Amino acid sequence: NAGVMQNPRHLVRRRGQEARLRCSPVKGHSHVYWYRQLPEEGLKFMVYLQKENIIDESGMPKERFSAEFPKEGPSILRIQQVVRGDSAAYFCASSPTAGTGANVLTFGAGSRLTVL
Amino acid sequence: AQTVTQSQPEMSVQEAETVTLSCTYDTSESDYYLFWYKQPPSRQMILVIRQEAYKQQNATENRFSVNFQKAAKSFSLKISDSQLGDAAMYFCAYRSVGAGNMLTFGGGTRLMVKP
Numbered sequence: 001n002a003g004v005m006q007n008p009r010h011l012v013r014r015r016g017q018e019a020r021l022r023c024s025p026v027k028g029h030s031h032v033y034w035y036r037q038l039p040e041e042g043l044k045f046m047v048y049l050q051k052e053n054i055i056d057e058s059g060m061p062k063e064r065f066s067a068e069f070p071k072e073g074p075s076i077l078r079i080q081q082v083v084r085g086d087s088a089a090y091f092c093a094s095s096p097t098a099g100t101g102a103n104v105l106t107f108g109a110g111s112r113l114t115v116l
Numbered sequence: 117a118q119t120v121t122q123s124q125p126e127m128s129v130q131e132a133e134t135v136t137l138s139c140t141y142d143t144s145e146s147d148y149y150l151f152w153y154k155q156p157p158s159r160q161m162i163l164v165i166r167q168e169a170y171k172q173q174n175a176t177e178n179r180f181s182v183n184f185q186k187a188a189k190s191f192s193l194k195i196s197d198s199q200l201g202d203a204a205m206y207f208c209a210y211r212s213v214g215a216g217n218m219l220t221f222g223g224g225t226r227l228m229v230k231p
C-alpha cells in the first residue's frame with residue numbers, strides 16, 4: 001500500500017532550464033496538493049488539484065509555474081526558466097476527499113530542487 | 117488570512133524528560149482544525165496529532181498531547197518521556213473548515229534530544 005510517491009528526490013538545474021516534479025498520490029486519492037518549503041521555513045501552499053481540474057492555485061507564482069493532474073498518470077509541477085530563488089523542497093500531498101471533515105493529508109518525501 | 121507563529125526556533129530536552137513546543141495562531145473563524153507535524157532529517161512530513169477546534173478536550177496520542185486554549189489562540193505540543201527518535205523539526209499547522217486541505221504552517225521548531 002504505497003504512500004505518496006514523488007520523483008525525483010533530488011533535481012539539479014541551471015538557471016533558465018525547466019524543472020518537472022512528479023507526484024503519484026495514494027491509490028484511490030483524487031485530491032493533490034503541492035507545497036513549497038524554502039530553507040529553514042515552514043511549508044507554503046501552492047496549488048490544489050483534482051483530476052483534470054485546478055481547484056485553487058492562489059499560492060502559486062503567476063509566472064513560470066504550472067501544475068496539472070491528468071486523468072491518467074501522476075500530477076506534475078512544472079517550473080520554467082528556473083532561477084536561484086526556486087531552490088527549495090517541493091512537497092506533494094494527497095487526500096481521498098476534499099477535506100471537509102478532519103481528513104488528513106498524506107505527504108510525500110519531497111523533491112529537492114537546486115538551481116545552480 | 118490566517119497566520120501561524122512558532123516563537124521557538126530551537127528547543128532541547130534531555131532524554132526521558134518532558135518538553136513543550138509553543139504555537140499561536142491568528143484567525144477570525146470559530147471552527148477550524150489544528151495539527152502538529154514532525155519532519156525528521158528524511159524530510160518526510162509525519163502527522164503527530166490533530167485537534168478540532170469545536171472539541172474542548174485536548175487531543176492525546178500516546179506520549180504526545182496538546183494544550184489547546186481557544187480564547188488565547190494557543191496550541192502547544194507536549195512530548196513526554198522524550199526519546200532520541202523525537203529529534204526533528206516540528207510544525208504547527210492550521211486549516212479552515214471547508215478549505216479543502218490547504219494548510220497554513222508555522223515556521224517550525226527544531227527539537228534536539230540529548231542522551
